[in-house]
Amino acid sequence: MPHTHTRHGSSGDDLCSTDEVKxxxxxxxxxDDKISSENLLVEEKSSLIxxxxxxxxxxxxxxxxxxxxxxxxxxxxxxxxxGYLVSPYSYAxxxxxxxxxTMANKIGLPPFFCHNADPLATPPPAHCxxxxxxxxxxxxxxxxxxxxxxxxxxxxxxxxxxxxxxxxSWHTPSVxxxxxxxxxxxxSLPINTTLPSDFPFRFSPSLLPSVHxxxxxxLNSHSAIVASSSKQDCGSHQDSTTNNRYPRNLxxxxxxxxxxxxxxxxxxxxxxxxxIKKPLNAFMLYMKxxxxxxxxxxxxxxxxxxxxxxxxxxxxxxxEEQAKYYELARRERQLHMQMYPDWSSRTNASRGxxxxxxxxxxxxxxxxxxxxxxxxxxxxxxWCKPCRRKKKCIRYMEAMNGNGxxxxxxxxxxxxxxxxxxxxxxxxxVKLNGSCGSVDADETANKIDDDAESLDHGSMSSxxxxxxxxxxxxxxxxxxxxxxxxxxxxxxxxxxxxxxxxQQQQQRSTSVSxxxxxxxxxxxxxxxxxxxxxxxxxxxxxxxxxxxxIPGANCIPGASGTSSSQTMLLGNxxxxxxxxxxxxxxxxxxxxxxxxxxxxxPFFGNNISLNNLNNSQIPIPVMPNIIRNxxxxxxxxxxxxxxxxxxxxxxxxxxxxxxxxxxHLHQQQQLLNVTHMTTTSAVNNxxxxxxxxxxxxxxxxxxxxxxxxxxxxxxxxxxxHSNHEKNxxxxxxxxxxxxxxxxxxxxxxxxxSVS
DNA sequence: TCGCCTTTGAAGCGT
DNA sequence: ACGCTTCAAAGGCGA
Numbered sequence: 001m002p003h004t005h006t007r008h009g010s011s012g013d014d015l016c017s018t019d020e021v022k023x024x025x026x027x028x029x030x031x032d033d034k035i036s037s038e039n040l041l042v043e044e045k046s047s048l049i050x051x052x053x054x055x056x057x058x059x060x061x062x063x064x065x066x067x068x069x070x071x072x073x074x075x076x077x078x079x080x081x082x083g084y085l086v087s088p089y090s091y092a093x094x095x096x097x098x099x100x101x102t103m104a105n106k107i108g109l110p111p112f113f114c115h116n117a118d119p120l121a122t123p124p125p126a127h128c129x130x131x132x133x134x135x136x137x138x139x140x141x142x143x144x145x146x147x148x149x150x151x152x153x154x155x156x157x158x159x160x161x162x163x164x165x166x167x168x169s170w171h172t173p174s175v176x177x178x179x180x181x182x183x184x185x186x187x188s189l190p191i192n193t194t195l196p197s198d199f200p201f202r203f204s205p206s207l208l209p210s211v212h213x214x215x216x217x218x219l220n221s222h223s224a225i226v227a228s229s230s231k232q233d234c235g236s237h238q239d240s241t242t243n244n245r246y247p248r249n250l251x252x253x254x255x256x257x258x259x260x261x262x263x264x265x266x267x268x269x270x271x272x273x274x275x276i277k278k279p280l281n282a283f284m285l286y287m288k289x290x291x292x293x294x295x296x297x298x299x300x301x302x303x304x305x306x307x308x309x310x311x312x313x314x315x316x317x318x319x320e321e322q323a324k325y326y327e328l329a330r331r332e333r334q335l336h337m338q339m340y341p342d343w344s345s346r347t348n349a350s351r352g353x354x355x356x357x358x359x360x361x362x363x364x365x366x367x368x369x370x371x372x373x374x375x376x377x378x379x380x381x382x383w384c385k386p387c388r389r390k391k392k393c394i395r396y397m398e399a400m401n402g403n404g405x406x407x408x409x410x411x412x413x414x415x416x417x418x419x420x421x422x423x424x425x426x427x428x429x430v431k432l433n434g435s436c437g438s439v440d441a442d443e444t445a446n447k448i449d450d451d452a453e454s455l456d457h458g459s460m461s462s463x464x465x466x467x468x469x470x471x472x473x474x475x476x477x478x479x480x481x482x483x484x485x486x487x488x489x490x491x492x493x494x495x496x497x498x499x500x501x502x503q504q505q506q507q508r509s510t511s512v513s514x515x516x517x518x519x520x521x522x523x524x525x526x527x528x529x530x531x532x533x534x535x536x537x538x539x540x541x542x543x544x545x546x547x548x549x550i551p552g553a554n555c556i557p558g559a560s561g562t563s564s565s566q567t568m569l570l571g572n573x574x575x576x577x578x579x580x581x582x583x584x585x586x587x588x589x590x591x592x593x594x595x596x597x598x599x600x601x602p603f604f605g606n607n608i609s610l611n612n613l614n615n616s617q618i619p620i621p622v623m624p625n626i627i628r629n630x631x632x633x634x635x636x637x638x639x640x641x642x643x644x645x646x647x648x649x650x651x652x653x654x655x656x657x658x659x660x661x662x663x664h665l666h667q668q669q670q671l672l673n674v675t676h677m678t679t680t681s682a683v684n685n686x687x688x689x690x691x692x693x694x695x696x697x698x699x700x701x702x703x704x705x706x707x708x709x710x711x712x713x714x715x716x717x718x719x720x721h722s723n724h725e726k727n728x729x730x731x732x733x734x735x736x737x738x739x740x741x742x743x744x745x746x747x748x749x750x751x752x753s754v755s
Numbered sequence: 756t757c758g759c760c761t762t763t764g765a766a767g768c769g770t
Numbered sequence: 771a772c773g774c775t776t777c778a779a780a781g782g783c784g785a
Contacts (some may be wrong), residue, residue, distance in 0.1 A: 277777045283763035287779060295781095303780040307762040314763070326764090333765075345766045345777070 276343050279336040282325035284315055 280288065287310045294306050294313075314322070335345070 278776095279764075280778060281764035284778055287762075291780065301780095302760080302782050304759085304761040304782080306780075307760085309762090311762040329764080346768080 276340055276347065278345055280329060281331040282329035283311075284324065285328050285332070286310065286314055286317075286322075286325045 011233075286308065290310055290313065291306055294309050295301060298306070298309065300306050300309070317325075
């Protein structure tokens, strides 16, 4: 969307813009029917947001601007009627006063902000912190109950053991729990509900109410300011000058301006001038918040891997949850803009010439800047993921060299598979004429494009991008989708429980998680082969017993015998499968009987409106002709005509797909004793990778499945903006064990992955 | 020591 | 208007 935000503009008008609009716009984009009830809900929310902002504006107008913060506090106090606008964080410690954990973290006051919060139990003496701004007593005094007070039990899965609960916690919207914000910030404070929860938590204490501010904080520059020379972690440095992300602009701007009299001085000042960092966007805020949790749960330390996980989780978040972060980000930008009216991202951009030069050199040397330029629109399958996303394509050459044509994400490897299907992602520019879907579908997909991309991107695409990616993908929450399938423990879950060694193995063995539907493959030792994922495996839902039948899951990887690169490739392709509507074949088996019934459940992914979820529950005895070609399916498949169109259109799977699927199917059949999956071609669209993990016992798997289902449904509900959103959890739980991945798929996975 | 990786989003610049 | 690029956080890893 166009950027409405003008940095130098005065404040208010653009404040409302981007985030909310974007969010809801996305919603609208995703859903074909904008008039759907879900949208109505969204619109309502949106209107609320607008209203909130309008209130803010009006208040600003009414009140002289003593300080942005002041206004913000005040306005937010009144404006935070919206649950998701307000940070609904319920602060576990329940301290009456305190800063939001995140804020505390930013503030970085060790003495006061102890993780234990004991010190904070009693607000520091007023003298400890003299906020530059007068705080509105109202803001301080008001207490706001958590808007999303998820009871502990809400995400507590009774059926789950502690272990599973932990897993479940993955999906627990951190936003709604105090812990979520607290985790990343060990030094978190008790969060003061009295403060506007939305208050920009990254800002320097000086901006905060006096409650916890200390004198040195007051003097501190904003946390955003860091030594230009080094990449300092604002949180890590307790130094008075670097504690806070955003130092007071007075410190930076004024000092710099005073110092700069001549050009030489300016130069030197530029170097000395504290580096004002960009305000964090919603995702960054989310990452900061959730990183620690992910690290703790997954025992992963590598940020790249964690970020992948977080990216998927981000997509898995409900819109409302995301909206919260968007709101926070918006406020940060707002505050940042107020603090540094003259600041521009360009300022920082000028600093980072190195990287650009480097890229330039690469690009210049290889002239590989864009895949589009290189391959043209006709060969989108050759494009790397970033290019598909219409972003930079830096590593293309490397990937190509390494893989011999395999794109970095591997998703692009249509060579192996499909022709066209794969990517339509970019269909913005070109509509694929392939078998993939109708033009209409493409158009529809295009509408959804951004959203879908992001979803896919977060959810699936990353799998094959790089080894590391693959590795992380295992751990990614996205894989949680796999839980839907009792047989496939979520890699993430595996990682959670796995020892480091196990994790490494897991990482090595890339499991492809396709969409929610199920993909999976993972062998503890062997890498999972894409082929495995490629094959369609019936989704087994709610059948814990299936697990036992699939001990051989491990064999899957080996069976295909595909190269690692291929594996990656396939994995990506499959990752896409989940996107968009796709029939989900649910295999219901009676424990011990070995009988299985295949049920086609349309997976709605983002396009829930297209289908009635209730209908999806209806078992379909015969394998539908509806086929999606999984191969080359990009995670962003939502855009992919395959995702939606294929559901409605019958496609002839490519021979390659057929073969791969047949092979995979065959394997799956053997493993699962599923007799009904005979028509490979029919299945092409939806692959479900059944992940079998030797690591988990059936009970665990079952539990995981329940969780995933639960989460998925919840997510889907969120995306659908269904009014039932709140109820889904319960419903899900009841259903989770049951069977219908469809809803689950529709959700998080769905959106992200789906089944 | 520095840059990369990896994610999403925001913003600026260029076409 | 669109596309491309950079930067924001984070910490391990490699050069």
